Amino acid sequence: MKEAFICMVFSYLVLGLVLLIGLNLNFFSPFKNAFKDFSYLDLHYAEKLKEENFDLNENIVLVNIDRLNRKEIAEVLNDLQRLSPKVIGLDVIFRDRQDPVWDVFLKEKLTNEAFVFAYSFQDDEEISNAEGFQLDNENRGYTNFNFSASSAVVRNFQGINSIGDQTYISFPAKVVERYLGKKWLAEKQQFLKTERPIAYTGTRENFLILESKDILNQVEIPFIKDKIVLVGYLGNEYTHEYDIEDKHFTPMNRKFVGKSPPDTFGLVIHANIVQMLLSNNYMYVVPNWFLVVITIVLTFLGLAYFIYLNKRQLASYILRLNLVQLLFSVTFVWCSLLMFRKGILFKISSVIAVVVFSLGLIGYYKKLAHYFYKKYTWEGYFYHD
Template sequence: MKKVFVKLNKVLFKEAFFCMLFSFLILGVIALIGLNISFFSPFEDAFKDFSYLDLYYTEKLEEKEEHVNENIFLVNVDKINRKEISLLLKAVAEQKPKVIGVDVIFKELKDPVLDNFLSESLQKKNVVTTYAFTNSGIDLSNEFIRNENATEGYTNFSFTSKSSVIRSFQGIKKENDTTYLSFGLAVAKKFYGNNWNSSIEKQLYTERTINYEANRDGFFVLEYKDLMNQESISILKDKIVLLGYLGDAKTHFLDLEDKHFTPMNKKFVGKSSPDTFGIVIHANIINMLITNNFINEVPNWVVMLVTLLLSYLALSYFIWLNKKQLASYILRLNILRIIFVIFFIWFSLLLFKNQILLKTAPIIAVVVFSVSLIGYYKKLVHYLNKKFKWKGYFYQD
């Protein structure tokens, strides 16, 4: 009896292995068709911007709605002109912050006197300016204010993501023999100076998930009049001050200029408006860097290994269940699939709350898809048995 049981198990596991190969082959063909037929593009566009992990930020931001970051201050440039920006920079510098980050692109020369004054203000040792990578190369719109000793960083967040939702950023970009730093990394390095932990940079050559802590309301926001009407704002001393566009103080939530979609968007399914200003995204990145509060991503090889293992185990169980020809087979299959999906979504959210990102979407998709093909695999085995006397778990001597 024991030998028969062992033999049946060996045959079952062998059948599950062949079924897994069959399902992966079908999945590969479908994926190939999806990549090459434009019919699937709307579906791809609809889902690439959605992640159920965005649910986490709804809860997280509600818990931290009264917390305000005390290391990073935002200064709104709104619609002020270059003369006012120069005066604003002077007023900020007088408060002796550790770093002044300026997320403003000055596209061309306007007034020689004002431009020269602005250039001098932007070239102070504790100031970090910006530039951007475009499809045609590096946009050096700020070239007239640049010098050899200037500290600057690119404003791009991602170079590979096709999603319109800003979930990740690349801190370092290397082209040929030149290394470029992002605006956030340049500010963080300037903030720490000689105490900067350079080992962090090893993690930034590839895209890292942004650990969002707060939207606009989670930072102290100062307006032009707030700084120009105050002789001293001691709270800014030795802190990070970021200048950028934050819209009108009263109607900023309706403003779409320099706004992006992020996981903090309260409406994460369906159509919605961009929710976060670029300077706020930079502030979250900087906060993540200076606190070393990274989200650790589970390696792809681990995801692949877990997918293979779970697919194999699931197929073994459902092939065994299918062979028993139970009337409740389909019901059990559907119930267990739902439980599996719910469990993995809950499990991934639990890990995400503990700063671990596990991409469970491919695991769920492959496992659910594989067990759904058991019926088709059984028909293939039936054909092979009839045509070539194929033996296996479904057809044994």
């Protein structure tokens, strides 16, 4: 047991040194960049998409503005308001003034309190509507999904972000607040300040999408009344699969390994987040302290067992070691995927890497122990008088 503990300390020191070198050498950058956006948990969505049995979302309706000009957008919004949705989330930013006549025409259609407007942060700069295109700053939210630049895949979401003394609310959180009331946001404020994984429930095909022609001049559309309507860009209704404007990489990408184009429009991601907030369908994230504890325990037990086998000099030692490393990795990945299906995010990658790496260092540790025994008569489990 003592030898296993010392070997564990040795393996962690070597691992720390390897990581330090890897982080500071450009040689490893291609490998780091190749795997930084990969997650084996994407297998869950890949299998779920193949099932093709997602239910149509009945809480949220998406309205596609495609490439309409401001006059046409104003007409769509005007007719949409007559259909009495409870919330209209407008994922469009009218940053610059254009035609004075149509700008005024559009402004007149944006006075309804049901509207939630969008803005975004880009390189610490706030990109928002030009003056007059929204009622005030209370009915808007930022469209950034999170504030981490380390990954190109949209996996996480931060509902509330504090910068200095200012508190900013995200677009989906603002939409849900307008739908459920301010009491909801007050109760969820601390919860939403932490970046959390998005529980995706559907692709573009799982939301009811209306085009402008479906809205204009319609006297009544019953399923819109008192619902959440999100308005934004979803590409051409016939060729949207080949359109990458305002598309992002998500875990729902059908090609989760290798090169592929972005797969999901930003409006659809917002719809998934809104649905998650409405249904309280949050992913539970296994805390880091538990990951550290289980890594230490598994490393120690694995080292103790294989140090014992190594001392007995079994002919099958190397074979057993390789088989256990393989079975350990496969079993834990399977368990992690099973837990993910149940709504528990168990980031097992680091645990597997550390345990497997440590077991692979037993032979080097034995040589180091032999050196200390010969040089300083240091005794241990492997070498002693």
